[in-house]
Amino acid sequence: MTTVAAYAAPSPKAPLERTTIERRAVGAHDVLIDIRFTGICHSDIHQVQEGWGEGIFPMVPGHEIAGVVSEVGPAVTRFTVGDRVGVGCMVDSCRVCENCKAGLQQYCVRRPTWTYNAVGKDGEPTYGGYAQRIVVDENYVLRIPDGLPLDVAAPLLCAGITTYSPLKHWNVGPGKKVAVVGFGGLGHMGVRIAHALGAEVTVLSQSLRKKDDGLRLGADHYFATGDPATFDTLRGTFDMVLNTVSAPLDFGAFLGLLRTDGAMVNLGLPDEPVQIPLSAVLGDRRSLTSSGIGGIPETQEMLDFCAEHGLGAVIEVIRADQINEAYERVVRSDVRYRFVIDIATI
Ligand code: NAP
Ligand code: ZN
Ligand code: ZN
Numbered sequence: 001m002t003t004v005a006a007y008a009a010p011s012p013k014a015p016l017e018r019t020t021i022e023r024r025a026v027g028a029h030d031v032l033i034d035i036r037f038t039g040i041c042h043s044d045i046h047q048v049q050e051g052w053g054e055g056i057f058p059m060v061p062g063h064e065i066a067g068v069v070s071e072v073g074p075a076v077t078r079f080t081v082g083d084r085v086g087v088g089c090m091v092d093s094c095r096v097c098e099n100c101k102a103g104l105q106q107y108c109v110r111r112p113t114w115t116y117n118a119v120g121k122d123g124e125p126t127y128g129g130y131a132q133r134i135v136v137d138e139n140y141v142l143r144i145p146d147g148l149p150l151d152v153a154a155p156l157l158c159a160g161i162t163t164y165s166p167l168k169h170w171n172v173g174p175g176k177k178v179a180v181v182g183f184g185g186l187g188h189m190g191v192r193i194a195h196a197l198g199a200e201v202t203v204l205s206q207s208l209r210k211k212d213d214g215l216r217l218g219a220d221h222y223f224a225t226g227d228p229a230t231f232d233t234l235r236g237t238f239d240m241v242l243n244t245v246s247a248p249l250d251f252g253a254f255l256g257l258l259r260t261d262g263a264m265v266n267l268g269l270p271d272e273p274v275q276i277p278l279s280a281v282l283g284d285r286r287s288l289t290s291s292g293i294g295g296i297p298e299t300q301e302m303l304d305f306c307a308e309h310g311l312g313a314v315i316e317v318i319r320a321d322q323i324n325e326a327y328e329r330v331v332r333s334d335v336r337y338r339f340v341i342d343i344a345t346i
Contacts, residue, residue, distance in 0.1 A: 007341075010057060011057050012049070016323050023127075032069070036342075038128075040330065041185060063115040066150040069085055085143060086141070088157035089112075103298065130343075148306065148312055152340075153312060155185060159185045160303070160313070165291055177200045179237070181254060183210050217314065241265070315337070315339070
């Protein structure tokens with residue numbers, strides 16, 4: 001066991017504060033990672049607030065982890081000391097179910113072991129990346145390509161893969177029109193990746209406040225959802241509507257933007273239940289579907305793709321003692337476009 005400094009919420013909805021946690025001893029298949037940067041995902045806030053249900057406290061959030069390997073167990077074959085690595089939303093899964101065998105560990109039928117707010121196979125709670133070090137089985141560790149600085153790579157471990165996976169699954173590319181709803185952490189990566197895949201990309205944001213950034217980061221068009229005319233202008237336009245919004249939406253209005261056979265893919269997971277008018281789906285054989293992060297092989301593919309296309313996240317690096325303030329800004333949609341904690345400041 002090693003004691004490491006971390007930032008934790010001691011109880012539900014409480015501000016995060018500096019503390020220490022224990023990491024397990026490095027096992028045969030484990031890698032010890034000195035964390036350098038961790039992104040703040042809106043999912044961290046949902047979970048600290050218990051928006052998705054009861055949490056495990058104290059809670060050390062953080063599943064957008066980038067760092068350097070400082071020790072490896074004797075059976076580790078894929079990593080050596082000094083390697084630049086990342087860890088995303090999961091640190092284990094059953095490894096034997098159909099989905100695990102297919103590299104879709106995020107859909108493990110027995111549920112993956114989430115990086116934090118979960119209980120590992122050893123019966124101990126998992127603690128995430130707002131901490132100086134983490135111990136992870138090498139099979140759930142990703143390699144960060146040389147071309148990607150660690151600070152801009154960290155958010156790819158969740159925001160990057162969560163947008164890359166559905167864009168690939170629904171064959172987004174040249175000739176396809178994609179709308180990205182919400183221009184925050186996931187949204188800005190969705191725009192960058194969809195553009196790099198060759199699609200025609202439209203941002204649907206609450207206002208035009210971030211339009212210049214949207215166009216600079218690869219959007220072809222940018223509309224305000226606060227303007228009702230947007231929904232008339234864009235009716236029946238898109239092959240895919242990628243919803244990254246953290247709050248409930250007027251689903252009928254957004255489904256109406258799809259072409260026949262188009263798909264609205266939900267990535268956002270609001271605290272509140274949502275209402276879906278089925279008539280908006282039936283009308284034009286539209287699909288309403290969802291996607292969750294991505295499997296380990298696809299996460300590596302995404303990191304390599306982002307390195308090849310020079311696609312890091314657009315970030316604001318903060319000190320650890322600014323985490324609570326950053327949470328407030330994320331909730332106010334005042335983020336451009338991901339807060340990343342400099343772990344050296346813990
Ligand atoms: P974020 O950075 O806060 O971005 C969400 C964006 O949604 C905001 O920037 C804002 O964009 C828009 N928005 C926020 N409140 C809104 C409201 N009341 N009405 C309309 N639009 C609103 O959050 P994120 O980290 O990208 O995460 C987004 C959601 O995805 C969260 O619910 C998160 O838990 C979930 N998530 C899911 C997965 C998955 O595997 N499916 C993975 C990661 C995260 P504008 O200012 O442009 O309107
Ligand atoms: Zn996340
Ligand atoms: Zn499984």
